[in-house]
Amino acid sequence: MSDPTVSERRIRPIQDAVASANWKQALQLCDKWSKKGEKSDRFLALKAFVLVNQPDKAQHDRGQTEVLDLCKRSPAVTDPEAIYQLQDALKSLSLRDEGPKLWERAVTAKQNDKDLYMRWLNQAVLDNNWISAQKATMGLRKSFPKERNYEFWNIMMCHLIHMQNDLPEKERTLFGTLAYRMISKAAETILPDQEDGLASGKAISTPEELALLVQVFNSTNRSAETVKLLQGNSLGIGSSVGKQDPQLVLTLLLESLELSGQWDEALSSCHNLLSQPEYQSDGRIWQLWLTALSKLPADRFEQKFQELLDSVCRINPPVRAAYMAKMQYLRSRGGETELDTLLQTCKDYSRAFCQKAFCFDDLTESLRHLDKPRLDDFTNSCSEEDTLSQLFRLKLAYSSLPADVSRRDLLAFISQALQLYQVSLSDSNGCPEAAILAVMAILKLSSVGETRSTFFAVVLLQIARSRFEDFYLFSILLGQTQAHSGLLSLALETFTRLSIKNLQFESVGHLIMTRISSLHPMPSAPGDDIYDPLRIIDTGLTVLENADIALVRGIREGLRFNSYSNIYNSVAMRSDIERSLNRQIYAIEERKLRRSLGLSEETVLPPGPSTLVDNRDFSYLPSYRPDDSELLARFRCGPLPKEKWILAMALCDNVATYLKAELVSQTPLALQALETLKQSQLNLERLREEMETELTTAERWSFQCHQMLSQATILVKEGTAVKDNILGLLEELKSRLTTRLTERKNRQPGWTLAGVRIPIWEDLHTSLTELETVQVIAMLLAVLAKRPKSKPKAFAVPQETLTELQKLVVEIERAVHDDARDLKSQINAPGVLGKLVDTGLARDDAGDLAELAALLEMLCDEVTMETICGDMKESWDDALDGVLAVKVKFYK
DSSP states (O other): OOOHHHHHHHHHHHHHHHHTTOHHHHHHHHHHHHHTTOOOHHHHHHHHHHHHTOSSHHHHHHHHHHHHHHHHOSSOOOOHHHHHHHHHHHHHTTOGGGHHHHHHHHHHHSTTOHHHHHHHHHHHHHTTOHHHHHHHHHHHHHHOTTOTHHHHHHHHHHHHHHTOTTSOHHHHHHHHHHHHHHHHHHHHTOOTTOOTTOSOTTSOOSHHHHHHHHHHHHHTTOHHHHHHHHTSTTTSTTSTTGGGOHHHHHHHHHHHHHHHTOHHHHHHHHHHHHTSGGGTTOHHHHHHHHHHHHHSOGGGTHHHHHHHHHHHHTOSSOOHHHHHHHHHHHHHHOOHHHHHHHHHHHHHHHHHHTTSTTHHHHHHHHHHTSOHHHHHHHHHHSOOSSHHHHHHHHHHHHHTOOTTOOHHHHHHHHHHHHHHHHHHTTSSSOOHHHHHHHHHHHHHHHHTTOTHHHHHHHHHHHHHHHHOTTOHHHHHHHHHHHHHTTOHHHHHHHHHTTOOOTTHHHHTTHHHHTTGGGTOOSOSSTTOOTTOHHHHHHHHHHHHHHHHHHHHHHHHHHHHTTOHHHHHHHHHHHHHHHTBHHHHHHHHHHHHHHHHTTOOOOSOOOOOOSSOBOOOOOTTSOOSSTTHHHHHHTTSSSSOOOHHHHHHHHHHHHHHHHHHHHHTTOHHHHHHHHHHHHHHHHHHTTOOTTGGGTSOHHHHHHHHHHHHHHHHHHHHHTTOOOHHHHHHHHHHHHHHHHHHHHHHHHSOOSEEETTEEEOOHHHHHHHHHHHHHHHHHHHHHHHHHHHHHHOTTSOOOOHHHHHHHHHHHHHHHHHHHHHHHHHHHHHTSTTHHHHHHHHHTTTTOOSTTHHHHHHHHHHSOHHHHHHHHHHHHHHHHHHHHHHHHOOOOOOO
16 A cells, blocks of 8 residues: 555645646656556556546546546545545546435445544535435434434435425425425424423434424425424424424425415414414514405405404504504505595505605505505605605606606706705705616606716716715616716726625626627726726626535535525525526627637536526616616516527527637537537527527627527538528628618717717717628638548638628628717817816706706716716727727738
8 A cells, every 4th residue: 555645745846737727747747657667546546547647548538437446446446535536537527416425335345434424515515516415414324323413314305305496396305205204203303392402312302403494394295384483382392392492483484384385373373373463563474364264255355354453553652553454455455445544544644654765665565556646646645844754745756657758847857856955955864866866767768869968967966976975876877877877997897886795696796798899899098907898707707606605614614503494595595506598698608708708618608407497686777656667677688588599599609619619620629619519509509589588689690690609500510501691691791781781881979979979879889780790791701611621521711702701790890880980089079078077067058958057067066077978978989999900801
């Protein structure tokens, strides 16, 4: 046997060579120490791994043989480090499923080695392999029967297998039943009168173990049994277990009552709880009470429960949850009498909570149910004695604007909102939300044809944020409107100042990262990493990767401290991250950015998961009216990408990856990309319809071109291209390029502001998408030009056809760049800054904007406005520089 110290000294330089991907040197070192007689398991596993990664097929095959021999060797490999190394080798051989068997054989050889079991379990958790984890916990349970925690660990793993939807139903049912039987046995061993610490060894004795029981019961359609147990003396709120965490037990009971559909029981339980003062402020109980009431004949309970509502609403201090329940109950009834009562309840609620920020949001749905006379009655009852009361009335006024509101009425509202905002600046807290209401009205004005109103919105948000830097909504709306206005470097700056952390990238990051590659591919300034789109995308992906690592650590800690509810939540969140729609979008955008920047690509785009989870959040955006979400959606940079967009962009990515690899002779990458491309084509068969709901006009054109490119690529590569097929595809491609070129020449680029043409997001997006597409076309032309030289018998595309297509590629690139230069010249013309300042201060309109101009001048002096407009000018110029920096490369 090799000396461990000597083996370690010999292995270290080999690992260093592997870390730097110097496989030749690593193999030389392996051969050197093999001749010296080194035979430790760690060395043998490392040598096999090095051989597997050799480019020479004979050495690779030799490595595969050595790996499989070590996996099947008797006695089994039991050194954990050697097992880890063999797992890496198996992954390189695409034999990932063989890895858990190494641990099974190792613990069979060393049954009482707890460290080996724990390493196996930790590896299974890392790999998201709950079947392997269950085997590990079952082994711990058998080998160490006196340690009660292993019993519950095993139940938890069986439950996680049952919740794994990608497994066969028969297997899921088997493990679900197994978990149910084991946890039921733990519940049966509890006696009602047992005190803390006196329960039998494997009986449920903590709230976390009870939570595990509820998870198992409810997931196996036994929620009625759960309710019975949670209302009993052994596991209810008043039991020795329940007293340790009554809020958790209450949560479990409410969830189980709703899931069971026992509405009579739910109504009775909620009524009993709400009769006790300590539960009357719990909105969850009221919500279940209302749900149960809606499922049962109202006549049976109407008087009884109206009395309960009225009595709790009379309590002083007022109970918010009770008022919310009463308003919801009255809305569900809908009669004239109920509407009168609803109006009075709204008045009572407003008087009780008018000084709270949540007051309007709580009342919104109820106020929408009131007719105009009742709504006017409510409005007249509202006080205007202080800023918060005035803000409340302003929200009411905005929410009451008709769908076809006139320009005049919108301008009057904007003036009223800005007046309140301006007056509030003298207060210690101010009223920033009044500015938000003004912005929403300005955007509404913009959506009915007032294009310069978007400019006003950006300016006002910039002014307001300078006074209230910590008011989150200013930065959110500013970033969105800046991006929509083509101010991409400013939008990036705004985004980086949001101090986004951790998984906020899932809910907020998409606001700036969606389509960033076709909006602003280049860093805003040389050497300035802060506003570099690629760095921001890398950060978003890194955050998700780090979140996965943290969740793995959380699962392991959850086992250590027996926190089963946290384990389940961590597993669910980890699954969501793995299937995150955002993660797919970020990965696609990163690769598109790298191609725009001319960076090399060593991998193919990994196939996406079969099901996607959309964690994008818009709930924090202003929503005073039902149509506000639709209004703000108009100021996004194109439709919201979902699964269809991801599949379409994956096809485009795979075409580009294959052609580039073929041209630079990256044969393994080209083969891999070709197989992925074929799969992308199959995936699109079921998603051909309604792709316009997720793709912009430019993306649809690009996708159609890439479909032809993919068909031509596969025909040529597989040698099945006949003359008519390939020439037909090239002729159609030529037609699309010709039409696109004509459209660009006939369309005036940009958007007119103060008599100056400026680029909005759509101009930048279209230009960069066209450049990206003609680049891939240029690569296909280069591949087609090479074909006769490499395969003399292959069909050769006529040189005239290739020349015509190449000429169109050059003309489109020139047209895109000419339009960008024209816009740059207009933006940088003399006097433009002065025109923008006059527009920002509304000086260029002596009519109905006169009052607005006076307010703007009170909020912002001319020097500040000049700075704001100057920054905008620079940002537009920067965005156009980004378009000019993308040049089509022609391969020879």
